[in-house]
Amino acid sequence: MNQERVLIVEDEPQISQLLIDYLHAHGYQTQYFSSGAGLIDWLQKNTVDCVLLDIMLPDADKFGDGLQLCRDIRQFSAVPIMMLTARIEEIDRILGLELGADDYLCKPFSPREVVARVKALIRRSRFTPEATLQNGVWNLDEATYQVHYQQNKVQVSAVEFAILRTLSQAPGCIFSRAQLIDSIYHDHRVVSDRTVDSHIKKLRQKLCAVFGENDWIQSVYGVGYKFVLPQ
Known part of the structure; x- marks a missing residue:
């Protein structure tokens, strides 16, 4: 049973x-x-x-x-x-x-x-993924919505985690705001681009506050966002 x-x-x-x-x-x-x-x-x-x-x-x-x-x-x-x-x-x-x-x-x-x-x-x-980026110092913990990097960790929201997971699974690839919305919400609801920008702003602030000024999530003017591997 x-x-x-x-x-x-x-x-x-x-x-x-x-x-x-x-x-x-x-x-x-x-x-x-x-x-x-x-x-x-x-x-x-x-x-x-x-x-x-x-x-x-x-x-x-x-x-x-x-x-x-x-x-x-x-x-x-x-x-x-x-x-x-x-x-x-x-x-x-x-x-x-x-x-x-x-x-x-x-x-x-x-x-x-x-x-x-x-x-x-x-x-x-119940799915525990391996480190999203296989560089020995970076890990996304889906069970707790935590980001681990160089012995430190930061707690993010479910929405922020979904955005970061989507971006970091394809480093260097540009994702439009519409693609990021689809990765967060699966019921085709109407969400504005400003909402995505707000989530990413908060996510950047959290990452920088704990891990330093690494510009991991970069804006691509007129297109969307991309993730750049930590150096």
């Missing part, structure tokens, strides 16, 4: 039961919370393979909404998190992913799609 367990945090009984039924039908075990009450304490004592986390939760002023809970979980766990919400504004998508969420799905959604994404998130979380 499949021992993988999915934590569902959803206050709408019909939605939560539908998710539970579909996940059970595909062999997953589940744990359910209708709000953030007791969630963090439980998660620190128990192991799950994926978290489905609704943004709008009851008693958010006491126990936190989904975004706050996502931030809290990321303080101690790299478990895959998929945000579930009725909000469709781009700012919520960006904020959710920058807080450390791995995926984002808007309601109404197909439970089959949820199961497919859960499978993909769990599979990806």
Whole structure:
């Protein structure tokens, strides 16, 4: 029997039961919370393979909404998190992913799609890649969203990690903003070029703050960005 367990945090009984039924039908075990009450304490004592986390939760002023809970979980766990919400504004998508969420799905959604994404998130979380650049001093740790270079490491967001992974897998190749957007978001949402530029600016700042002024991510005017190997 499949021992993988999915934590569902959803206050709408019909939605939560539908998710539970579909996940059970595909062999997953589940744990359910209708709000953030007791969630963090439980998660620190128990192991799950994926978290489905609704943004709008009851008693958010006491126990936190989904975004706050996502931030809290990321303080101690790299478990895959998929945000579930009725909000469709781009700012919520960006904020959710920058807080450390791995995926984002808007309601109404197909439970089959949820199961497919859960499978993909769990599979990806258990894949430990070799160093992206085989030079002995550079490594991207997908399990923790950390970049390792010359005995130092820096924590980046899920979005920043996806950008850096895409660029560094093909050093010297130029990626357009549209290509980078496709590497971050897989649901064909509309995201502006300014959003990509903002993510890359923050990523550069984090890398330079820890690793020094290596200009690894270079702008190519009118085209996009490219990654240059650390010297």
